[in-house]
Amino acid sequence: MAHENISSDEDLQITVIGAGTIGLSLAALHLTYLTVPSNLTIVDVRPDLKSHLQENLPKFLPESLHMSISQIKMASSVPSAVRGSAIVQECGPESIDFKAALWAEVEQHAPPDALFWTSTSGIPASRQNALMQDKSRLIVVHPFNPPHILPLLEIVPSPQTAQSVISRTLEFWRRRGREPVLLQKEVTGFVAGRLAWVLLREAIHLVDQGVVTVEQLDRIMETSMGPRWAYAGPFKSFHAGGGSGGLEALFRNVGPTVQACWDDAGKLNFHEGWEDNIYRQAREAYQVPNLEERDRANRGVLQTVQEVKRETRAED
């Protein structure tokens, strides 16, 4: 993990609410940057919070940081946990009632300039802020699982979010070498989610129609678009595919096939009977996932692409 460009915010007090997978992964990410581990507080109502952290947080951290886990502060309720916090990052249940009540409470007890971040994958800030007195303080910071490895953070303000909240949030993540991307509008499922789910819908359709199996479809992705998109997103990739004429030239050539695929794309929905076949194939193909292998692979892929780009810049 790169530690360049760290400024004084390595000593900020940060509170993470919720010790599920995303909360733990984000806590681990913060811990790698904090000089004083006790500046991190984790809030969760589970009675076994201490043993839960001792057991699960090491999975997200290098050996050298395992000792610091015992110094993290723990809390079971919000008021005292957020009192001195510069950042409150919520990773709780995906429920509008939970989140709206939480922010109203957080707002009462946190310092007036604290940043309020929600990790929601689908409930926009403009709904979560319903019970807040000052709605300008809340912003979506949507990580991509696992966030201690994958650099993306979708930053999604509500129409009420203050410009200073947006810019301080972007700056924080840029200083940490992560990739915050500011969306210009609130949109259902944000961008990464929409792209992933629309592709998965077509993937389910093709398996449902018996064209390929779940496992074949995954192999297709892993040996074609996956490696390609790890280096260059779809626009950059297809722009290169069009040669000197770019995306426009590509579409002049393959446009009719593209339109035919769009016309023929699957339009299936939940509860239409495809579920059993898909779930069964996924279970039979993959059983217990090897998350340790996944993490090593994701980290390695990101490093490889960074190194190749660094070499190019060095040659220029």
Next chain:
Amino acid sequence: MAHENISSDEDLQITVIGAGTIGLSLAALHLTYLTVPSNLTIVDVRPDLKSHLQENLPKFLPESLHMSISQIKMASSVPSAVRGSAIVQECGPESIDFKAALWAEVEQHAPPDALFWTSTSGIPASRQNALMQDKSRLIVVHPFNPPHILPLLEIVPSPQTAQSVISRTLEFWRRRGREPVLLQKEVTGFVAGRLAWVLLREAIHLVDQGVVTVEQLDRIMETSMGPRWAYAGPFKSFHAGGGSGGLEALFRNVGPTVQACWDDAGKLNFHEGWEDNIYRQAREAYQVPNLEERDRANRGVLQTVQEVKRETRAED
């Protein structure tokens, strides 16, 4: 490039028809496996074929193989080029008239057991075989650009394709360490194309709506799904995301958001006015693509994932 598992077919005579980007890339791939470079023939009507190969083929090959380029056979017409061929691999223009006439001619002059492969990205074998006497011989072998690097080959028989043609085609590519995936049915755009185009449609929609720019959308992909899908396709990734309950548990949790994204997905088509904005943004963001960097990155990503998987197997 892995050279394990090479059998005697390193001495097969192979004819590649069409010296465009895909034809050259596939020719380069064959050249890395052939012990006798003159067993490879490239057919193209362009008058400057020799200088075209000398200039462009080295881009696809390691230094050590540049000398062998001068030994490749060249031809401007089909009959003599395919006479002794064990494999005829077509990479010509994406035109049904061209391809149907070509296969009728190839069939007359090639050996009776030669394999006929078309690299088409959209015209199924069942249409290309219209003028053939023996329609059982033709099969789609759809590579993913650039095929000398990305391992995927979509193998798509027509209903008339012989089982022996299917199995010999799969075996050939498996022996070369590539990833042939057999589709059970002919389907518009095949699988990789459909997945890519349906995602690109949503990507265009999100840029068109002003949610993100072309460049932001690409960064989102490069820092989230790209690295993830380079290691594990969408089903495997989301199955892992659901913990011990797998894909079914994941959908129990995020299903409503997924359905909302499906309901809200863009349904745009060509000629609806989005093109100028998208093409302009792509041109401004990317200018001339660095294909050399792309190739190094794609190769590096594939190697990284392979190494991580090999390490896991060694630990087991």
